[in-house]
Amino acid sequence: MALIVHKYGGTSMGSTDRIKNVAARVAKWHDAGHQIIVVPSAMSGETNRLIGLAKQLMEQPDPRELDMIAATGEQVSVGLLAMALLAIGKPAVSYAGWQVAIKTDSAFTKARIESIDDTKVKADLAAGKIVIITGFQGVDANGNIATLGRGGSDTSAVAIAAAMKAEECLIYTDVDGVYTTDPRVVSEARRLNTITFEEMLELASLGSKVLQSRSVEFAGNYRVPTRVLSSLTDPLMPLEEEANSGTLISFEEDTNMEQAVISGIAFNRDEAKITVLGVPDKPGVAYHILGPVADANIEVDMIIQNQSVEGKTDFTFTVTRGEYAKAMGVLEGVKGEIGAANIVGDAKVSKVSVVGVGMRSHVGVASQMFRTLSEEGINILMISTSEIKISVLIDEKYMELAVRALHKAFDLEKE
Amino acid sequence: MALIVHKYGGTSMGSTDRIKNVAARVAKWHDAGHQIIVVPSAMSGETNRLIGLAKQLMEQPDPRELDMIAATGEQVSVGLLAMALLAIGKPAVSYAGWQVAIKTDSAFTKARIESIDDTKVKADLAAGKIVIITGFQGVDANGNIATLGRGGSDTSAVAIAAAMKAEECLIYTDVDGVYTTDPRVVSEARRLNTITFEEMLELASLGSKVLQSRSVEFAGNYRVPTRVLSSLTDPLMPLEEEANSGTLISFEEDTNMEQAVISGIAFNRDEAKITVLGVPDKPGVAYHILGPVADANIEVDMIIQNQSVEGKTDFTFTVTRGEYAKAMGVLEGVKGEIGAANIVGDAKVSKVSVVGVGMRSHVGVASQMFRTLSEEGINILMISTSEIKISVLIDEKYMELAVRALHKAFDLEKE
Incomplete structure (x- = not known):
């Protein structure tokens, strides 16, 4: 009982x-x-x-x-x-x-x-x-x-x-369970019998519903x-x-199991990218850009700050498409204050991520991922990584292609 | 304020x-x-x-x-x-x-x-x-x-x-208020500016919705x-x-106001009558009949016990039509126990009531009511009274006629 x-x-x-x-x-x-x-x-x-x-x-x-x-x-x-x-x-x-x-x-x-x-x-x-x-x-x-x-x-x-x-x-x-990726995008997608909590957390936060x-x-x-x-x-x-x-x-990384390097591929169409160009690279710049965005209750996903060149840097982040216009409006309002040269955006982007606790002990996952995308002629707009996940932002029109290519490249259709 | x-x-x-x-x-x-x-x-x-x-x-x-x-x-x-x-x-x-x-x-x-x-x-x-x-x-x-x-x-x-x-x-x-009776039955029905709490209570319990x-x-x-x-x-x-x-x-019987004898006429179509015939007239007979009915969660409205003749009496009560069959079934089950000669019922009856605090100080309301019904050839099946109300049970086909005749007899169309 x-x-x-x-x-x-x-x-x-x-x-x-x-x-x-x-x-x-x-x-x-x-x-x-x-x-x-x-x-x-x-x-x-x-x-x-x-x-x-x-x-x-x-x-x-x-x-x-x-x-x-x-x-x-x-x-x-x-x-x-x-x-x-x-x-x-x-x-x-x-x-x-x-x-x-x-x-x-x-x-x-x-x-x-x-x-x-x-x-x-x-x-x-x-x-x-x-x-x-x-x-x-x-x-x-x-x-x-x-x-x-x-x-x-x-x-x-x-x-x-x-x-x-x-x-x-x-x-x-x-x-009927968690799949290596969405079967509607990749017909070879396979149901996983187990998944670690950390992988599931990444998949869930990456838009797997x-x-x-x-x-x-x-x-x-x-x-x-x-x-x-x-x-x-x-x-x-x-x-x-x-x-x-x-x-x-x-909750255990089962050592008896043949641990796959990658457990699944997640994707999210609901992404929009905003870049603040030519801001002075001094302490507090990230806060001065993202503060007003957070105050407007807009959630930010990926964030990248470029290496500065001649005291100026570019700052890029993503939001959901529904909040894109609002975020652009907020930034236009503080553009002068933060000393930005320009603000540009793109609402037609998608995020694709490979997830797996196995990548902790396997080098080369990132290079495998980037090579696969390169072979398909897909340009990477942004990269973000965590211990068990690599996400890339790409043009939305390549999303399905990227997911299928990565699913194959990491042998996910095989048990 | x-x-x-x-x-x-x-x-x-x-x-x-x-x-x-x-x-x-x-x-x-x-x-x-x-x-x-x-x-x-x-x-x-x-x-x-x-x-x-x-x-x-x-x-x-x-x-x-x-x-x-x-x-x-x-x-x-x-x-x-x-x-x-x-x-x-x-x-x-x-x-x-x-x-x-x-x-x-x-x-x-x-x-x-x-x-x-x-x-x-x-x-x-x-x-x-x-x-x-x-x-x-x-x-x-x-x-x-x-x-x-x-x-x-x-x-x-x-x-x-x-x-x-x-x-x-x-x-x-x-x-838009409380009427002397339902305007759908009597077109001359008049809205009352005030009504006493007791009259309203009688009207509400009599089926005025x-x-x-x-x-x-x-x-x-x-x-x-x-x-x-x-x-x-x-x-x-x-x-x-x-x-x-x-x-x-x-909440006050306003003495400055011309107090009408009768304030309104209520009626209820949802009545069914059950009579238990020839039960021995001894203490507890009412309890032995209504006890099983109450145990079956059936609500009883009017109750009458006839004068006994040669140690036997008839006992009549009304229930809502929806519970008529259930009540008949309950009584058939205890018929032997209560020593009843027979049980008869009629589901096509209606109740008409005249209500008014004025009848406390005016004699003759009952006789006026009974005369009016008699003049219309309407037979009274049961009578029940309270201090400010007289109810009669009649054949349902006479209900509208009775309401209209009583509304006129008590001058309710006049302010």
Whole structure:
């Protein structure tokens, strides 16, 4: 008997028939003697519907009030799932985040979980009940509802698994695991049986949509074994088989395994590049450029400062395309102040990254990557590296070509 | 400057455009210097949609889980209304019932309010904010969400007005006040400028849909001046005019006013009659008949026990039509035990009532009523009276005729 957390996405909760499927799957695990906590998302489309209503009233909805509205989608889901379980004779009880309580800070629409009280949930589990908890939300110190932002239910599930010391957190989703890259771009893309937490974190933050990156951080910080698996399989498939399906995010670099140098290739189309040309190279220049951008709540991704020439330097960074115009506007406003010669930008760029803990112990990954791109005639606009990742910014029209070429060059189609 | 509670029904909250209208009306009252608390219902159709989802999963939805789901409709409404006010520059904040907190008992789907904490709301009002609170719901001693049942937002509004010692509770609805009877049945029906709390209570419990009867009880117990008025008027109409429109539920029998004998005529089509024939007339017979009915959660309305003849009596009562078959089944099951000769029923009956505090000091109301029905050839099946009300049960096909004849007989069309 183990304590297991299940998380189901909006598609799995999309209709009452699908909710019955979720209930059948959960019941199977409970019948096998496990203690089960379920964290369902809002029914698919519901969060968008609610945000849509809000935007009809305020172009920039008030964050506290938006959370008040958006949080209801998950509340409906937990009640419906509890009913679906009760209807098939399984003891179940639902809780909203504030009832548990899941305490967050007060950063409405992007709150962070601070603590989870396990008292109620433990008592219910001990009494044999299946406990269903709203994802995506908690309550701040003043009793206000705060949501964790898009994809926040993944984070809720992992955080609850951590707080309850669950044996595993199963993220049921509409893909059957983590792939070496997006199969829609590379047909030879292969599902990984395991991936390390660090690789998953890089993939998640690089735009792979399988898991929200904050949930991976949580899994890493609290060492919660987390598995991504399909919610589209027969809910009554053998439990043993289901328990080993998908991709497990692990916390050990398994020395028995043939460690691949590269685990996967991530990409992100949603990039725009801005270059501030000819700024005086003196202390504080980065701050004076990025300060106003941060103050405007614009998130910056890659950042590069060139070697200075004759006391002047160029400063380049990327933002999402949706914030490109805003960022350009902010910089035009401070251009004189920072003493820039010019500001230029390009909104038609994409980022491609190779990720793998294996590159720690293998030299030559970067040169292999650059050679491959060069052979395809693809120009590299920016480079950024971390210990287990190399990212390049390229013209968006070459993105698919780059991903396919790199997938082949690193032998990712092979087991 | 006064503290005023506004309550808006689901139709008034039915779209974002209508919510903007509500915001404009609320802003007008706030601009005039009043402190305003608003209690909006769920957007029209939303509660039915949520209950419909629940019923797809459980024929008889689990009450606690149903409340979890149903309560979200009002939560969306308060957030949207807060945004509509913020969008026009008015300070506003929304609260769910549990945040205030509005404490209830644990009778899910039909909970009763036990207490309301005024701390947060008072502080917000003192800071100049418009406070928006979910109707229909509260939180029990164990932190579970509990709803008050259909029409519960009226009760919430009046209870909040009582707890906050508001000067008046304005119930904005899609009718412009309380009428002498339903204008769809009697075209001469007239709107009343005032009605006493006791009359309103009788009308509400007799099936007049203007106000939920529990809200009238609350208004009476806590002497909350409550006004029913139209939400369909121009939100920018002069405040003075709006403040005096509709029907005020008053708490004094105003001796200066020409007191009408009868204030209104109520009717209810949703009645079914059951008669238990030839039961031994001994102590406990009523209990032995109605006990099993109450145990089956069937609500009984009118009850009559005939004068006994030769130690046997007949026992008649009415239930709603939806529960008629169930009640008949319950009684067939205990027929032998209670020693009844037979059980007969009629589901095609209606109740018509005349209501008025004036009948306390006027004899002859009953005889006038019975004569009028007799002149129309309408047979009376049952009679039930209270201090300010006389109800008769008649064949449903005569209902409209009876209402029209009584409206005329008591001169209700005249001011």
